[in-house]
Amino acid sequence: MMNKPKLVIIGGDAAGMSAASKVRRENSDYEIVVFEKSGFTSYSACGIPYFISGKVGTYEELIVRSPEEFIQKYKIDVRVFHEVIEVDTKNNQVLVRNLNDKTQFWETYDQLLIATGGKSFCPEVENREAEGIFGVQSLKGGIKLDTFIKKNKPKTAVIVGGGYIGLEMAEALIIKGLKVTLINREPEIMNTLDPDMGKIVNTVMTSLGVKIYVNEELNHFEAKENRVTAVVTNKKTIKTDLVILGMGTSPNTAFLHNSKINLTEKGAIKVNREQRTNVKNVWAAGDCAMTYNLVSKKPFYIALGTVANKTGLVAGTNISGQKARFPGVVATAVCKICVYEVARTGLLEKELLALKMEYIQTIIKTKSRAHYYPDAKDIYVKLLAEKGTGKLLGGQIIGEEGAAKRIDVLATALTNKLTLQNIIDLDLSYAPPFSPVWDPVQTAARKLINEV
């Protein structure tokens, strides 16, 4: 009797379990083993700020499927509290540490999928490991933070970095009644927007009560009895009971540094559009891997739940013997901070400059509903397009209720290489409670087309 082929997956969250489920659905022959270093599978890391704020009552609500469910219902051998610490691609095996009993063993594979995700980036500064400093990229981190808040009742928090997670955590901590300070290296927060749009987000965050220090960089932390007491920047010392890391995500790939698997300088696994690495039978998906930007036509790193789910599905499809190709991203992302919505897609001015692409741009301010409809709110739309052709290159939106999801029209436009004229020509929906007659994205296109 032939042995079943064995798929080993490292990491049991979105990318890994999407792949595992797909392989199980398509090919019941595979033995599937998943090593997950935490006790959790398939949870929404994006939901952690809402668990912290209390909008979501328990962390269990963030879990889509438990290890037990995968084991019993899907016959997927999920082994939680197991960390892979080395990959030996020559002998098709991985070295696994059982975090419960501290034993180690080698596990062989026929196919290997690396889906270890990312962690909060933090430079190796003094007191980096002190208690009270939290990343919220993993559920484990989220639960630790929640426990810390309940036990220590902190009154102040410093958020280091003004990206999505930083802003969502600012909202969460404001709701919990903390005094929140945010430090940001660049002149404007949210560097996934252009500075002119980021400036609007600065104003919004300030209006919500967040104290913002821009042009300030983390130098180190102060601690007393291994508990954080202050954040020290290049300019000042900010006393605090709690620190949230919001400086972006770095791939969890330290265990691969001695392997034959190609990584970028920042540690992301290089993959092709089928999610294959350079090593035969080794695949990667999710926040630990690179992806592809459809607008710049270049490899690209972005840590997002949608991409993790989709690249996991592509890897699983290919591993199961079918063909799939990840189409790439246009880098669409949205974020809600209290009543404010922020969205972006495509390329930023700084990216266009680096690519030496000639572009035109505009920002318009209009209303999200018919001007006379109650609660019509300001909405800002920025569009970037190619000089000469008018081909859309990027879009950014800031507004209140109903503003952000409009980015999806621009994302669809980008994917299909639409021009400003094509956007103007779209038959978008209109009724007074939803939009002015010309949707704000079309109003922006109508303004910008004059400069093509």
Next chain:
Amino acid sequence: MMNKPKLVIIGGDAAGMSAASKVRRENSDYEIVVFEKSGFTSYSACGIPYFISGKVGTYEELIVRSPEEFIQKYKIDVRVFHEVIEVDTKNNQVLVRNLNDKTQFWETYDQLLIATGGKSFCPEVENREAEGIFGVQSLKGGIKLDTFIKKNKPKTAVIVGGGYIGLEMAEALIIKGLKVTLINREPEIMNTLDPDMGKIVNTVMTSLGVKIYVNEELNHFEAKENRVTAVVTNKKTIKTDLVILGMGTSPNTAFLHNSKINLTEKGAIKVNREQRTNVKNVWAAGDCAMTYNLVSKKPFYIALGTVANKTGLVAGTNISGQKARFPGVVATAVCKICVYEVARTGLLEKELLALKMEYIQTIIKTKSRAHYYPDAKDIYVKLLAEKGTGKLLGGQIIGEEGAAKRIDVLATALTNKLTLQNIIDLDLSYAPPFSPVWDPVQTAARKLINEV
């Protein structure tokens, strides 16, 4: 000295004034004369239900630009209370009645744009002209209704027809405290949706307190002293203080029946994509004219503010000597009834059957936000696609806050002939307050693709 060329426009609302403004911006040579039979220009007819409900305090808020503003600021000779009653294309002139002093005169033109809009359709039944029966396609009609309600304090209303306007007026009258009954000829209301989705709207409307009678058709009205007292259907007599006509829009083109201008059987003016009629130097735009459906690739009638604005702009561009072509519509429309949102785009099953197109379809029910996020609400998405290719043919959405505007992604997809796989591949925005990881439109596409 040569005379200035003269553009005569019949109708001073969205289409007519978009054209007038465009011609003025592009070509200051033109003498522009606008005949408008009411006292108003450039108002939002779509806003009338919100004026009736009181959400919009005064009808003046619905007016974008007054006749005086056009006259003084734009040098457009707007003559309100002037109705064109005949068009003589042989001699390039129109017969105008001054509604103030009842005089008549001929006005010549070099270019003529017909933009007379539409009116509430009603068959010529008994007591059709009784007081208390209202269409709300024009601001004049809206103001009359508002005055009637304030004066007579009606307690009951019957809405004849279950289209967008009928439903929006139902909301308005419920807010005003009236007991609302709706009669509908088809088994499900909202025949711009497929019956399976219309059924969901029936349930929604009933839950809001509207009494609905389906499979009932208007026979005639009863009246006492020329005031409506009841609606008589093929099944029963419904006593009422007030009637709203919601049986659709018919083009205001009776004055053209003896002209050389080609009309459809239902009276819509036939135009090409430049908004030209069959007669040289005569153009038409807005609710009085036909348009073109990009999905069926056939001429199409739809009365919408967006189309009126856009076709007016196209006509104005061409009249001013530049080139423009109306791209056509995919028949996107949205409607809000209390907290519920309804949206549609593309073709219905009945239209696909009539076109003998082989299609597949699915309805999914999912959530508008991450399942754990507070106030995640049900959202229904129906997709229709071509059998064999998976090319999108239509989409319908019903849900609560944030549901309807998702139709714009489907409208963009339709315009660009995207397949279900293309929709699945889109990089749409995700964060827990906005969407599940897979946007509902993608979840529907993922389900339907199995049937291609």
